Every structure is written in structure tokens, then in C-alpha cells.
Amino acid sequence: MKIVVLAGGLSPERDVSLSSGSMIANALLEAGHRVVLVDVYEGIQITGDVDRLFEDKAGNPYSYRVPDTEPDLDEIRRRNNNRKSLIGPNVLTLCEAADVVFIALHGAMGENGQLQAVFDTMGIRYTGTGYIGSLLAMDKDLAKRLMRGAGIPTADWMVVDHTVTVPCIIDTIGVPCVVKPCSAGSSIGVSIVESRNDLDHAINYARSVDENILVEKMIKGREFSVGILGGTALPVIEILPCEGFYDYKNKYQEGLTREICPADLSGDDTGKLQATALKVHQILRLGSYSRIDFIMNEQGEFVCLEANTLPGMTPTSLLPQEAKAIGISYVELCDRIVRLALGFL
Numbered sequence: 601m602k603i604v605v606l607a608g609g610l611s612p613e614r615d616v617s618l619s620s621g622s623m624i625a626n627a628l629l630e631a632g633h634r635v636v637l638v639d640v641y642e643g644i645q646i647t648g649d650v651d652r653l654f655e656d657k658a659g660n661p662y663s664y665r666v667p668d669t670e671p672d673l674d675e676i677r678r679r680n681n682n683r684k685s686l687i688g689p690n691v692l693t694l695c696e697a698a699d700v701v702f703i704a705l706h707g708a709m710g711e712n713g714q715l716q717a718v719f720d721t722m723g724i725r726y727t728g729t730g731y732i733g734s735l736l737a738m739d740k741d742l743a744k745r746l747m748r749g750a751g752i753p754t755a756d757w758m759v760v761d762h763t764v765t766v767p768c769i770i771d772t773i774g775v776p777c778v779v780k781p782c783s784a785g786s787s788i789g790v791s792i793v794e795s796r797n798d799l800d801h802a803i804n805y806a807r808s809v810d811e812n813i814l815v816e817k818m819i820k821g822r823e824f825s826v827g828i829l830g831g832t833a834l835p836v837i838e839i840l841p842c843e844g845f846y847d848y849k850n851k852y853q854e855g856l857t858r859e860i861c862p863a864d865l866s867g868d869d870t871g872k873l874q875a876t877a878l879k880v881h882q883i884l885r886l887g888s889y890s891r892i893d894f895i896m897n898e899q900g901e902f903v904c905l906e907a908n909t910l911p912g913m914t915p916t917s918l919l920p921q922e923a924k925a926i927g928i929s930y931v932e933l934c935d936r937i938v939r940l941a942l943g944f945l
Contacts, residue, residue: 608639611707643688729887781810
């Protein structure tokens with residue numbers, strides 16, 4: 601098959617996406633597909649027959665390592681003449697020529713439904729979740745409302761705009777609390793606030809990523825994640841940062857976090873967590889694969905943190921580790937996601 605792997609873009613998660621996209625492209629080449637990896641914002645030059653852009657030889661031509669700092673998006677814009685369009689030159693032409701597009705984007709239009717809606721109007725097939733589920737999961741306030749309405753435990757929260765004062769946050773949520781952008785991932789813009797003196801800084805940091813801010817009651821406990829693939833819950837994985845919380849650096853720099861899969865849980869707890877993850881997946885109308893994150897609180901209750909419609913596929917990412925635990929190699933995982941998008945599985 602001819603496959604476009606879309607990565608990069610203008611999301612704060614750009615570097616994570618480029619790493620995921622590189623690995624995915626290599627895996628699909630190894631599986632025998634014809635593949636081209638393209639940055640959705642920077643675009644690609646096309647001269648002659650577009651089909652010639654698709655690589656048909658196996659190997660590992662793509663490589664990208666995630667830096668330990670967030671990308672400078674202003675610099676990316678400058679080198680592209682401050683172009684306002686989020687979709688670069690010839691990207692849609694290339695996608696139309698493919699059998700399927702593997703969306704390896706993280707955050708922004710890759711996960712909020714905008715790109716999926718464009719593809720739907722053009723008849724372009726793509727992996728993952730459609731535009732409705734992408735929108736619901738990306739907006740953390742909407743997702744938490746739906747989860748709570750369905751009886752799924754999630755931490756108390758409030759949405760903070762410019763009219764909300766620190767005393768109001770203290771009275772409503774209190775400290776410690778977690779401050780995060782309402783529509784972002786990879787823990788970019790996230791702060792753990794231990795005292796009211798740190799709230800202003802945390803809010804300003806989150807607002808540098810997204811105008812809409814979420815403040816959640818802090819839940820302390822063990823952290824878990826459950827991947828969903830083709831309507832089935834994968835083994836539970838436990839996440840153990842060596843220090844601090846599971847932030848951007850701890851997520852994507854090797855050796856800074858330990859993951860245990862399958863997690864050390866009783867059979868009952870494992871089944872309960874997998875069933876809850878599948879329920880969240882269904883409530884939010886997610887697609888062929890996703891990843892649902894949880895905290896086990898001090899009472900042993902699993903509290904849902906959020907859902908991820910395009911889970912990371914980097915060397916340290918959770919979904920590939922969960923698939924590997926049941927004998928699904930990285931190459932097979934990527935190939936399955938493609939075939940699920942085309943209705944072959």
C-alpha cells in the first residue's frame with residue numbers, strides 16, 4: 601500500500617510527533633508498504649509523478665530524537681515565511697495519492713478533529729479516531745463532563761478564564777492541585793501546585809500553550825495506562841518516574857521513567873481497569889486505537905485522568921510496550937493500525 605505518515609506541525613508536541621512518525625514510517629517500510637514521511641506544516645516539494653515520492657524499499661531511512669526541551673514554534677513559523685495555513689504545500693495532494701494516511705501528529709489540529717474533518721470532506725482515509733471523538737477527547741473539560749456523567753471517577757476540576765481569581769480556585773479546588781492546558785498533551789504546560797503562591801506562575805505557564813486552563817484536584821497514587829486496539833483492551837502498564845511527575849522530559853528521555861507491563865495488579869483490579877478504559881473509549885467515540893490514563897488513589901479507586909486519541913509511538917511510548925507484552929511487535933502494531941483504518945481487520 602501507499603501510505604503517507606503525517607508528523608510535525610505547529611503543535612507544542614511537534615518533536616514527539618516527528619519521533620513517532622519516523623518510527624512508524626520505518627516500521628511500515630519493513631512491513632512492505634510504500635511510505636513517505638512528511639511534516640504537515642512544512643509540506644513537501646512535488647516535481648513530476650507524485651507516486652515516485654513513495655519509498656518502496658525496506659530499511660530505516662528516518663530518524664528523529666526528541667530534545668529534552670519544547671520546540672520553538674515561532675522559529676518554525678519564521679523559516680516558513682510566517683505562513684498562516686497549518687497545512688503545508690502539496691500535503692493534501694500527497695494524501696489524496698495515498699491509500700491511507702497514518703496520522704502521527706500529537707496535539708493541535710492532529711488531535712482536535714480539524715484535520716480529520718478536512719480528510720472526511722476530501723474522501724481521504726486515515727488512521728485513528730474521527731473528528732467527533734478527537735474533539736471530545738482533546739477538550740479535557742468536555743471529556744471529563746462525559747466521563748462523570750457516565751459514572752466514571754475523575755478528579756474534581758474547574759475551567760479557569762481571565763475572570764477567575766486565585767482565591768476562587770483555592771475555595772473551589774484547593775491545593776495541592778494540577779494546572780494544565782485544556783487542550784494539549786505530552787504534559788506540556790502542566791504544573792503540580794503545592795501552595796497558592798505558585799498558582800499564578802502555573803496558570804501563566806499553562807496559558808502560554810492554551811487560552812483555556814483546567815485546574816484539577818491533585819490525586820496522589822500509582823499511575824497506570826491502558827491501550828485499546830481494535831476494540832480490545834491491552835495489558836495494563838504502570839508508570840514510575842524516577843523523580844518528579846510524568847512530565848515532558850520524563851516521558852521522552854530514555855531512562856527517566858520505569859514502566860512495568862503487565863502492571864503488578866490483582867486479576868480483579870486488572871479486569872476492572874481494562875473494562876473502565878474500554879468504557880471511556882466508547883463514551884468518547886474513539887476509533888481503532890487509543891490510550892486511557894488513570895491514577896489509583898489511596899482508597900484503591902481508579903480515577904481517569906484523560907484519553908489519548910493518537911498515543912505516542914516513540915521508543916519510550918506506552919502503547920507499543922503494552923502491545924509487545926502480548927506478542928505484537930512494533931512493526932505488526934503499525935501494520936494493524938493501518939489495516940484497521942481500511943476495514944481489513
